[in-house]
Amino acid sequence: MEACDKFHLTLRGEIRMKTENSRNNWILGFDRIRSGLRLLACAGLIAIMMVAAVSTRAIADQLLSTELMNQVFPGATHYGSMDGEPPAIAAYKNEEIIGYLFRTHAVVRSLGLSGKTLDILSGLDLNGAITGAVILEHHEPILAIGVSSEDLEQFVKEFAGMDVRSPVRVVRRAGNRPDQMDAVSGATVSSLLMADAIFQSARAVGQSRGILERDASGVDLTGFEPVDWPKLLQEGSIAQLRLSLMEAEAPFIEKGVRLYDPTSGSDPGSLFIELSAGLATPARIGRNLLGTQYFNRLTAGLEDGEHIFFLAANGRYSFKGTSYIKTGRFDRLQLVQGSNRFAFERDQHTRIEKLQIPGAPEFREMALFTLPTGSGFDPARPWRMELIVEASTEDGAPLFATHALEYKIPDRYLLTAESSRITPRSKSLWKNVWLDRLPDVVFLLAMLSFLGAIFFLQDQVVQRRRLYKIMRYVFLAVTLLWLGWYSVAQLSVLNVLTFAGALRTEFQWDFFLLEPLLFILWAFVATALLFGGRGAYCGWLCPFGALQELSNRIAQRFRVPQIRVPFGLHERLWPIKYIVFLGLFAVSLSAIDMAQAGAEVEPFKTAIVMRFIREWPFVVYVVALLGAGLFIERAFCRYLCPLGASLAIPARIRMFEWLKRRWHCGRQCNICASKCPVQAIHPNGSINPNECIYCLNCQTIYFDDTICPPLIDRRKRREARAEARAEAGGDNDE
């Protein structure tokens, strides 16, 4: 009976407390509305400013002014017109061509992160160096929310003077390595795409104008059509070296030595050797030569980067010689490419007996030689097979002469920038990014696994209240410091808009794969939405959320009074964020760059991406939000955050309710509701999943038999019973 009374008293006390507070709350609440309106006005103003700034950037499809071209190609006196394939403008100094200007979108159809046109005007001089670059049109940044157009302009300017043949790699944090450069902070992907656009276009222009070798990006190994021997010879897939006895002897005659005994009756015009050689790895050559069955067997075990050469010869000289039988080395052959020499040994040699190709002559000897992976041989570049011939002087000393068979794989086999024009960015781009950020990826996955474990074991975890609190604050600190300020992995409503935009136009995973951490986070969020709601992200993984919560905790430490917004007003402020989101969504349908400016409502860019180093209006805005957050916990999350809104909408489909409630909740007790940091619990006791940040605070209460009234009640009764039993037992004992 006693316990029961206390319970009711507690309830009454609670109710009384609430009514006492409510008047102050209302007054403060109206203040809040007024300042909130001011904030909104301020945000709107900033948005308009940004829109204006962005729209002046688009110089798209204007005629290129001489001024602009001079900026890209210093030293040029005048320019030709845009022509040729790929299109480029010749830059002249007096009457001499000194280089070419080109637009990346015209050359490689460069696209930005938004999937929309990225057009950079750049120049290439005759030494293969970039002369300068100016952005003509862009719709960046979308995933990267910390970047101004000026940052990007500055970034492309840095390309001036770079050698296209040894392009630098754009990385997030370049060390002092000369082959790396810093990406624009917070816009790694945009930086990569811009570098890619410039280098790929420059290479295509350079190759077509004879400034650069054809791109050594690779050789088509799989393309096949049946062709005969004369065709392979005629197109250069097989090259030949033909020496008559006289020609072979010529270098020795100079040195006063004969190759053959002149009295033996050999005809000087007779064939010394006719050597045929070619790269056998491309199916069009190898499969035609060797037949499908044998070629497939041969190439089945072939590793990436291994190469097979075909050699065949007629005439009196053998390219194999006989010494390989003893020494294991084919000492009459050496393959030379650039500054590399490759020699062949016995285990690189495969004997072949017969060719399957129509039109081939009988050969006196044939062989296949294999170069292993990592040899440094590049099939796309020219090479030569050198044959050495030995003669003896009268005193028995050997003299040598060498002859070279020059080989250059026909252009038809080359995979050049042009053949990969349809997909403007190379597949390897995102793979490189992932490799670069492997440690970050691993750490994030560990973090997410830990969070998953907390959710999975939440009933057990929340019962250890102290441990749970420590875990939560440490986690939030990691979210803020590592995920936010260090890794700049702050999701943004812009991601949602980009994704929606991509779904409507041409969707490519590549875009999203280019930011590994964001990709992983979004994958996690998508899963979490299905299982629980937006809370898993908002309450745990949002760096700005963490910043608000931690700063509010510190404020509470210093006894900053907390304002509980009366539920009626609270409820009516919720929709703001949905309106903001819908507004942004609507704008993004027609103008993604305007939506970008509007997304400045999110303080993420200023607080997380740019770490408060920004123009003062932005900083003031963020500081105001954080200041509000000191009194009203997560004020921004509650009422303004368009990202939260965009997550809450699809979260309606969630499959489970993990948060435990009792029938007493809201009827007899409102403790959880009063303790909920974001006031997501309705007075009727139900948790609003659209607002819940999944901090599990209510669950710690749910399991705490010193706070949760029904539990206290149960404990008291249990204790009373135990006491009673003890008393009764004592009686019995006596």
Added chain:
Amino acid sequence: MTNSRPINRRRVLTICAGMGAMAMLAPQVGSAGPPYQEWRGRALGGPARMAIRHRNEALARKLVAQCVDEIERLERIFSLYRRDSEISRLNREGRLDDPSHDLRLLLGDARRYGSLSGGAFDVTIQPLWNFYARHFAARPAYMADPAPREVERLNRLVDYRGIDIRRGRIVLGQPGMQVTMNGIAQGYITDRIANMLRDAGLDNVLVDLGEISALEGGAWKVGIADPGDPSNRIAQLTISGCAIATSAGSGTKFEPSGRFHHLLDPATGNSPQGCRSATVLAPSAVAADALATAIAVSPIDRAETLLRAFGGYRAILVASARNILDISV
């Protein structure tokens, strides 16, 4: 070529030979005609340059890049200053089982030049050269003469006939034997580069990689500097379709008096004192290179015989400032 390597004796040698003996090159044709392109770099430790006239600049640039690759490849074979070059491996191990064609070919030629010169040109001089270089590097202060007995002992290792280049490998006949291609490799590389450019259809080219070769299509002026006073030009030749090489003991002296310098006579093991510089015109840079060396270490009266034996065109010998010998055959 790493920049960090300290300047060594050979570099001083080639810089001196290159800059001193015949640095004055100028294309004879004026500003008219196709554009003149020049590449400067280093080859075998010395300054190197190529001058090309060609209408298609892009093609010329591509060719220069190919030539630079070829120079790099040949350096990996012939450079004594790279520990992993073929020649360094051969000297270290006394044999080489997988020599490049280039090394076999050039050792074959070297052997032939050895026998044509009666041993005056000998690529196995390296142990002696090394000995002198170390001797004077270790004792810069009092410059004691090297012990004749040691010179004699090492000179017994010097015999080009002891190199076995048959059966696809190279074996040095005695332990301690070492080979230097420095008297001939520059010429070989020069020939290779000149041939590459000729095969590519260029004919107006000057290649200067220590030795100089000019292709047939153009006439190029080459000056020969006075070995005593490099600023003074003692002769000017116009070359076309041939190669020119100079050997001058004064190029690198081991010690200030000049009694010991980088040219060594395989017959005695000492530096010859007769001829101060020998400049040779020959059909190929290899022949010019070897011949200049052979003439420079031989008595002056052997010059004409050697010139004929090697098939050279002309030799200009400087015995002293007033005694210049010009031999043509």
